[in-house]
Structures are given as C-alpha cells and as structure tokens.
Amino acid sequence: MTILVTGAAGFIGNELALHLLSTGSQVVGIDNLNDYYDVQLKQDRLARLASFENFTFVKMGIEDRTAVTALADKYHFEVIYHLAAQAGVRYSIENPATYIDSNLVGFANILELARQHEVEHLIYASSSSVYGENETQPFSEHHAVDHPVSLYAATKKANEVMAHSYSHLYGIPTTGLRFFTVYGPWGRPDMAPFLFSRAILQGTPIKIFNHGNMERDFTYIDDIVQGIVAAAGAIPVRSVKPTKLSPANSGAPYQVLNIGNSQPVRLMDFIAALEKASGMEAEKIYMDMQAGDVPSTYADVSLIQEKTDYRPTTDIQTGVNEVVKWYRQYYKI
Known part of the structure; x- marks a missing residue:
C-alpha cells in the first residue's frame, strides 16, 4: 500500500509518518517547509524519517495545482492522510491570504487528487476550533459549528463541507478529524506547551x-496518532439517507470525529505540571483574552x-515530563 502524508515535516504529520513507516507502509511525504516557524525544526523532523527505505520526500506546496497533478501522475495512492495546512489561530488574523491559499485552494487540490485516484480513504485534519462560540460542552460532532471566531477555524469548517460534497458526488470516503490541543515532543513552537x-x-x-481562566483538552501526540490510525480503519460507507440529519451524519461516505483527551485541564494546572517537570517556577504575566481565542475546549469522544478502539492513556504530568525532557535534549539545556 502506498500512502500519501501531507505535512510530513509538521508536528502531527511527522509523528504519523514515523508510525506508518515503522509498520512497513510505503509512504510519500510532502511539505513546503515554509518559514511560519523554525525551518530547522522541520528539517530535523524529516531527518527522523530519512533512514527508512520505504519513505520518499517531495518538497512542494499543496496550493500548487501543477505540482499536485504531477504527484498524481507519478504515484498511485490508496490512502491519503492530509495534515498539511497553514496553522495558527492568531496568525490567520494577520495573514488571511495564506490560509485561503493553503487551507482552501490546497485542500481542493487534495480532494481532486483523491477523486482522480479513487482512493480508499481520505483522512484530513480539521480542528476543535470549528466549535467557535459554542457554549455547550463537551463539544459533540452533533453540534452545529456555524460561528467560528477566526479565519483559521472558518477554513477548517469549509474543509469539512468541501469533503462532504466530494463524498456525496464521487463516493470518496472522507474522515475529518477535529484535533484538540495537541502537545508532545517535537511540538510546534507557536503553541503554549x-x-x-x-x-x-x-x-x-x-x-x-x-488571566489564567482557560481550560484546554490537552491531548498527547501518541494518543493523537493512535486515534488517526484507528479512524483510518473505520472507513465510512454510503448509506440510506438518515431521517434526521445532523452535522455528524449523512447518507454520503463521510464522517467527522473528535480526537481529544476528554479531560480538560485548567491552564494554571498545566503550567504547574511544567514547573514540576522542570524544577523551576515560572514568572507569570497575566493578560486579557486574545482575539480569536476561546476560554475552554472539551471533547466528547464517544x-x-x-x-x-480509541482510548487516550497519557495523563498530563506524564506528557509534560516528556515535553520538558525532549526540549532539554533538543536545545542542549
């Protein structure tokens, strides 16, 4: 089986590719290696994959239709894990065009690639940010997600709608994964951990x-990868149109799934865990809420x-210990 992993130099994409390669899959990884954050970190992530003979890396941007078409001509992919995107909630307020190009135009190109290849399953990254101003918690896939509070969130909601149309029209099985605050070693430098x-x-x-009045459903990277692989095996199928439609069900071979820890943690408790892991106390500056942010996230993973068989197992202190350990080793502190 030949598998495409987009965003192979990114945090989640890299960990997923490492897992797939270790199980013997042929993986083609693509990434544009942009400078949104430290390119050296991305290159070092890719170096973790380079020793596998069953790995091929192609440097390209998914918004480049010509490059995506050339990729389709060269390889035949049975499964696509689409994890490439312009990430970051606050950056989308400053640089909206980047999100349009990568998250909308780029995703349309990936959908076309899936259609041309008649792939067995397209699994793509959505986000818990689609829940926006929703106040009912835990967040469920059955809830409406019509009020995003950032352009980033809006592009992820758009991805889900675009995927549904392709599933309905062309019978492509698609699964959107709404990730909740992923953390762990090799994580993104723009994220709080x-x-x-x-x-x-x-x-x-x-x-x-x-002022610290925040909660996040922090989910460790190993649990995220376990959830992605599990979801990939649960291929949606076309069915008789349900009598009662909701955002989570449809007659098309389409689904969206939350992947979270389902145990929200107070931000101050997360910081305390970091202080314990590092043996140092943080100097704290308390500030107002940022534009595009929400006070709490909490995943319903039912x-x-x-x-x-998705069951997250990593508690916060264990995960945070691994983050601090990796950070000390990587940056030689």
Whole structure:
C-alpha cells in the first residue's frame, strides 16, 4: 500500500509518518517547509524519517495545482492522510491570504487528487476550533459549528463541507478529524506547551491570557496518532439517507470525529505540571483574552470510541515530563 502524508515535516504529520513507516507502509511525504516557524525544526523532523527505505520526500506546496497533478501522475495512492495546512489561530488574523491559499485552494487540490485516484480513504485534519462560540460542552460532532471566531477555524469548517460534497458526488470516503490541543515532543513552537517550556527553562516571563481562566483538552501526540490510525480503519460507507440529519451524519461516505483527551485541564494546572517537570517556577504575566481565542475546549469522544478502539492513556504530568525532557535534549539545556 502506498500512502500519501501531507505535512510530513509538521508536528502531527511527522509523528504519523514515523508510525506508518515503522509498520512497513510505503509512504510519500510532502511539505513546503515554509518559514511560519523554525525551518530547522522541520528539517530535523524529516531527518527522523530519512533512514527508512520505504519513505520518499517531495518538497512542494499543496496550493500548487501543477505540482499536485504531477504527484498524481507519478504515484498511485490508496490512502491519503492530509495534515498539511497553514496553522495558527492568531496568525490567520494577520495573514488571511495564506490560509485561503493553503487551507482552501490546497485542500481542493487534495480532494481532486483523491477523486482522480479513487482512493480508499481520505483522512484530513480539521480542528476543535470549528466549535467557535459554542457554549455547550463537551463539544459533540452533533453540534452545529456555524460561528467560528477566526479565519483559521472558518477554513477548517469549509474543509469539512468541501469533503462532504466530494463524498456525496464521487463516493470518496472522507474522515475529518477535529484535533484538540495537541502537545508532545517535537511540538510546534507557536503553541503554549512549547512557549511555556522555553520561557520557564530560560527564566523569562510567560504570558497567561484571560488571566489564567482557560481550560484546554490537552491531548498527547501518541494518543493523537493512535486515534488517526484507528479512524483510518473505520472507513465510512454510503448509506440510506438518515431521517434526521445532523452535522455528524449523512447518507454520503463521510464522517467527522473528535480526537481529544476528554479531560480538560485548567491552564494554571498545566503550567504547574511544567514547573514540576522542570524544577523551576515560572514568572507569570497575566493578560486579557486574545482575539480569536476561546476560554475552554472539551471533547466528547464517544463517537470515535463507538467506531474504533480509541482510548487516550497519557495523563498530563506524564506528557509534560516528556515535553520538558525532549526540549532539554533538543536545545542542549
């Protein structure tokens, strides 16, 4: 089986590719290696994959239709894991065009690639950010997601709608995965776990937004990869149109699934775990809520657990210990 992993130099895509390669799959990984954050970190992630003979890397951007078409001409993919995207909630407020190009035009190109190849399953990254202003928690796939509070969230909602149309029209099985605050070694430098670890270990202040009144459903990277692989095996099929439609069900071979820890953690407790792991106390600066942010996320994972064996097992302190350990080793602190 030949598998395409987009975003192979990214946090989640790299960990997934490493898992797939270790199980013997032929993996073609693509990434544009943009400079949204440290390119060296992305290259070092790719170096983890280079020793596998069953791995091929292609540097390209998914918004480049000519490059995507050439890729389709060269390889035949049975399964596509689409994890490439312009990430970041706040960056989307400053640079909206980047999100249109990568997350909308790029995703349309991936859908066309899936259609041309008649792939067995397209699994793509959505986000918990689609829940936006929803106040009912835990967030369920059956809830409406019509009020995003950032362009990033809007593009992820658009991806789900675009995927549904292709599933309906062409019978392509698609699964959108709504990730909840992923953290772990090799994580993104723009995310709080990385920013906080760096600040604590360097003895610089950390910015705590909404004066610490925040909760996040922090989910460790190993649990995320387990969920992705489990979801890939739960291929949606076309069925008789349900009598009562909801955002989570359709007659098309389409599904969206939450992947979270389902145990939201107070931000101040997360910081305390980092302080314990590092043996250092953080200097804290309390600030107002940022534009595009939400005070709390909490995943209802009953749907993915109904369809798969997904069971997250990593508690916060264990996960945070691994983050700090990796950070010290990688940056030689």
